[in-house]
Amino acid sequence: MGNPTVYMWPKHSPDNKYSELLTRSIERNGLTVEHYDQKAAFKPRRGDIVHMHWPSNSYTASAFPLTMVKSVFFALLLLFYRARGIRLFWTVHNVWPHSGKTRWDRVMRKFILSVCQKGFVLSEAVKTEVAETFGVSPSKLVVTPHGHYVDAYASKGTDIRKRFGIAPDTYLYLFIGRINPYKGVDKLVDAFAALGEANSELLIAGKVDKGYSLDFIDRVNDGRIHVYPQFVDDHELADYLAAANVIVLPYKQISTSGSAILALSYKKPVIAPRLGALGEYVSDGCGILYDPDDPDGLRQALRASMAMDAKETELHIAAKLRELDWGRIAGKMIQVYTGTKRYEVNA
Template sequence: MRVWMGPKYNDTNMYNQLLSESLEGIGLEVNDVKRKQFGKLKRGDVLHVHWIHPLYQKNNMLLFMIRSLIMVLVFAFLRLKGVVLIWTIHNLYPHQHKFPALERLTRKTVIALCTKCITASEFIKKQVVKEFGVKPDKIAVIPHGHYQGVYGHQGKNYREIYGIPEDGYVYLFIGAIKPYKGVQQLVESFNRIKSANTYLVVAGKPSKEMEEVLSRYQGQQNIVMDLRFIPDEEVADIISMCDSFVLPFQEITTSGSAILALSFKKPIVIPKTPFVDEYFTPEIASIYDPSKGELLEDAMKKVQKVDPDQVEPVYEHILARLDWKNIAMQLSEIYQNRPAPSISRALDKG
């Protein structure tokens, strides 16, 4: 079976590479597909796409419509040709979209053309069913795999580099910094609760608007702003120096950053969402509910009480559920249009 992964590699996320390698590990051929290669696909091949909005989005409405139509026609032609079309829906809609009605129509049409769609949680599946009027059996739920063993250590001491004492408690935000990720709220919350021995590290490349916002916090006491793209080879050492992750996202469906924290067995502070409920337990996550008036800063205080030794078995159980080989086997069944094994909550204790 030939799988054409769109994309096989992603410059800002290891997810696609890990997924592709896991499929290759069970004997499937996985190719990186570009738009100009769609014509090479043959009957029985699998086209597995992820983020489709770059194929059609434009700020000009007419161009948006033309590109959407071209994409839909190409997908329809491939389906008529006998190609299996799979779409992993990571987000209900792109984080930025100018024409909501056209976005909905385009995505609904693509779903209709797909052989099968995939989501990483039951909640996202329910959202897709409700928003686009999809039959539930059109969508399979396959969890997001872990990042254990992916990022190697270089042996750098980032506490020393950042000027943080070994006995200091370190909160970390790592990843691309965009408005919806709540980093400004995180900094302000930290400033309200910080003590002489608590530190906040924000490591990642900000968008242009966030670069201006965060510049005002540069040089503040006990706050480290490492505002740049963090290369893969530095990720493990930076994460190793922290005590907990803080991810106060204002929008969240599936979070690779949250899975990264889980993979390094770091407790996490995160707002309550159905995704969080499916992937995390209170033993390893300080979960707060803004809709009930619960505060980020209270959750940040609470996470300091997590004992890493006591929660080790919880991490092991969850990570076993997110094993890439299991995910590859489930995907292989879907590619062959067979029902994947029933997938319960990632945290199911059964």
């Protein structure tokens, strides 16, 4: 019997490079990976693998009656795969969907884990949370870290500081990513306004969720807060990161942050709350973690970052990136897929 085919659900996504980078490494480790979508639903055969990433899109709809219908079909599909001898896996990127948690999400996510051979989680903290939240044995969950984004986004060479009128010697804080209530941008603006550092500025860049107002910025902006409320194109993402001294991710809730790993991938320290997996990725020397329950924690972290030694920080970040090598992560996943020790890795 030959090697199984992995049906990655999805193999590539316009919004997230994770599955694309993972796929590339799995293929380099010797397995064939196919893109999974509705057209591929009946392609998997006995012994093949279906690897899900964001299943909430497959069981939710705009109205609850439609969600129920969609959920039933999705559940029957997964049970059909199990009956056919197809192996199911789910990478739990987030304990709950970004849209928020519901009782139905709890039911469906617990069911998905029950029919999967294993669930992959991106940190020990998330493993504990998933096991407790959905009542599954920790032995069913395998920690495979989120790989890095080194060289994933090429630089276009755009001078982002010049575009926004930010001087080369100004200490620049950057928030980049989708802007919505749980990202905590309002807390960042308040903390920056209270910082009182004349030679520092803040750049906020990312698409704003519909209905979310940024009026809170206008109330405190003295000209040192710059906003680009649009999606940052992949071709300029590296240029935005290069422009900053530090990346700030003031999340109010988070499981695993691809944005933190993206920042580290471009050798930028991270300021973030000690939530979810952030403590495992933004380890000592890679940035500053603050207590999210401390009302002055973020402001103090902003100030403390200015005293970080850049060269020493780069050394710590380089060590962390070696831990986040995609080859090691893919090798460990293949061990779990196949139940063999063929791939000797330490991911």
